[in-house]
Amino acid sequence: MKRDRRAIFYLSVFLMIFSALAFSQAPKKLRVFISVDMEGISGLISNEETGKSGQDYNLFRQIMTEEANAAIEGALAAGATEIVVRDAHGSALNILPNLLNPEAKLIREWSNGPLDMMEGIDRTFDAAIFIGYHAKAGTPDSILKHTISGTIFDLKLNGRAVPEAGLNAAIAGYFGVPVVLVTGDLAATRQAKEILGEVSTVAVKEGIGKAGKMLHPEKARKLIKEAATDALKNLGKYKPFQLTSPVTMEITFTREDLAAKASWIPGAKRTGDRSVAFTNNDFMEVMKFYLFAAE
Numbered sequence: 001m002k003r004d005r006r007a008i009f010y011l012s013v014f015l016m017i018f019s020a021l022a023f024s025q026a027p028k029k030l031r032v033f034i035s036v037d038m039e040g041i042s043g044l045i046s047n048e049e050t051g052k053s054g055q056d057y058n059l060f061r062q063i064m065t066e067e068a069n070a071a072i073e074g075a076l077a078a079g080a081t082e083i084v085v086r087d088a089h090g091s092a093l094n095i096l097p098n099l100l101n102p103e104a105k106l107i108r109e110w111s112n113g114p115l116d117m118m119e120g121i122d123r124t125f126d127a128a129i130f131i132g133y134h135a136k137a138g139t140p141d142s143i144l145k146h147t148i149s150g151t152i153f154d155l156k157l158n159g160r161a162v163p164e165a166g167l168n169a170a171i172a173g174y175f176g177v178p179v180v181l182v183t184g185d186l187a188a189t190r191q192a193k194e195i196l197g198e199v200s201t202v203a204v205k206e207g208i209g210k211a212g213k214m215l216h217p218e219k220a221r222k223l224i225k226e227a228a229t230d231a232l233k234n235l236g237k238y239k240p241f242q243l244t245s246p247v248t249m250e251i252t253f254t255r256e257d258l259a260a261k262a263s264w265i266p267g268a269k270r271t272g273d274r275s276v277a278f279t280n281n282d283f284m285e286v287m288k289f290y291l292f293a294a295e
Contacts, residue, residue, distance in 0.1 A: 031082045031125045032075045032232065033177065034104070035117050035168060036068045038089035039134040039144040040184025042204040042220035045212050047144060051090055063217050064089070064132060065096045067183070067204075070221035071129050072101040074228025084125075088117035089132070114287035117164065118171040127232055128172040131224070133184040135191050136163035141207040142187035148294055153274070154252040158243055163188065166195045167290075169241040174283045178238035180231035183224055185212065196241050200231040249286045250277040251293055262293040 038050050041064050048054035068085055075083050083104040087095045092109050100106055107120045115121065121128065135142035137153055147155050147163065154161055157170060165188065169179045181200045182192035189201035204220040206213045215223070231238070252275040253259045262268055262276040268289060271277045278289035 028079075029082070030075075030078070030080045030127075030232065031084075032080045033084050033086070033118070033121045033125045033128045033172070034068060034071050034075075035086045035088045035128065035130050036064060036095060037117070037130070037132040037134065037164070037184075038064050038094060039132065039146075040188050040204070041067050041132040042217045043214050045143060045214075050144070061094050061096055062099065064094055065099045066217065066221055067131050067224055068095060068104075069099075069101045070224040071131050071181070071183075071228045072104045074225040075129070075232055076101075076103060077225070077229040078232035080232065084120050086118065086120055112291075114284060114291045115171060116168075116287075116291070118168050121172060121175055121177060123175045123177070125172075125175070125177045127180045127235060127238070128169075128177050129180060129228060129231075130165055130168065130182045130184075130192075133165050133182055133188050133192070134163070135185065135187040136161065139163075139187050139191070141209065143185045143205060143207045143212045145187070151254055151258055152251055152294060153254050156248075156250040156252075158248055159250075160195075162195060163191050165192045166241075169196055170243055170283065171287065173240035173242040176240050176242075178235070178240045180235065180238045181224075181227050183220075183227075198237055198239065200227050202227050243283060245283075246279050246281045247283045247286045248277055248279040249290060250275055251290070265289055265292055268293070 044060050049056045049060045072083055085104045086107045097106055111119050135145045137145055137147040139145045165182055172179055179199055183202040186203040186206040189203045192199055192201055202223045204215050256273050259274045259276050263270040268276050268278050280286050
């Protein structure tokens with residue numbers, strides 16, 4: 001009887017040790033979310049190149065796809081086990097699916113939900129990457145600068161003006177996901193650092209008034225891949241961009257009538273001739289205000 005008990009004891013210990021070793025050796029999941037805009041990709045300089053009416057649009061669709069691929073390749077080199085790419089420009093139908101790295105899943109079209117350029121992100125992701133981003137409206141020496149659309153002059157979160165990278169980083173932060181890499185022109189990468197603090201950046205071009213000095217797309221892709229790999233291998237450096245509650249969003253429109261219309265949204269408050277603010281403890285409620293105010 002004692003032998004049987006001893007055998008059972010040793011077997012139990014063996015199974016516990018084996019389970020612990022198996023668990024420790026199991027591959028860690030690394031989920032990466034990549035939001036891709038277009039104005040900040042290499043080579044692009046004109047609005048005509050960002051939409052289907054432009055004769056060079058198909059060229060820049062390809063370059064946009066290739067820069068997304070560079071980030072995907074960098075993520076895979078860092079051990080990413082799942083990658084989701086969000087086409088976040090214009091029609092949201094720009095990235096060429098047949099040329100996108102098959103290891104990534106692609107989200108196309110607008111869902112008309114509050115996540116907008118971050119559609120698809122949730123708390124299961126470990127990191128977010130922004131590719132092809134641009135600076136906010138009014139930024140000197142920045143290429144195709146704007147904030148969201150031609151109807152918005154400025155957008156503030158808790159009193160601080162932010163570009164799209166700031167707004168989208170706040171969405172990622174709501175889910176506890178850090179932004180680890182931002183690419184675009186030099187002005188966009190500088191703004192990302194000012195807002196996020198510790199974040200890797202790749203400037204693929206530099207604005208000179210309305211002109212720009214560009215990296216070759218091949219060089220840009222190389223730098224993006226290397227930066228993505230390095231950032232994801234050092235995830236501990238980066239923290240989610242999380243706003244202090246309650247969160248106030250203030251939108252300044254380009255026209256007074258747009259502010260008047262937005263002021264009718266329940267909970268909205270007119271703060272100026274062209275500005276409207278909304279405050280809530282839940283950032284997703286603030287994003288719902290944004291969804292209707294910015295349409």
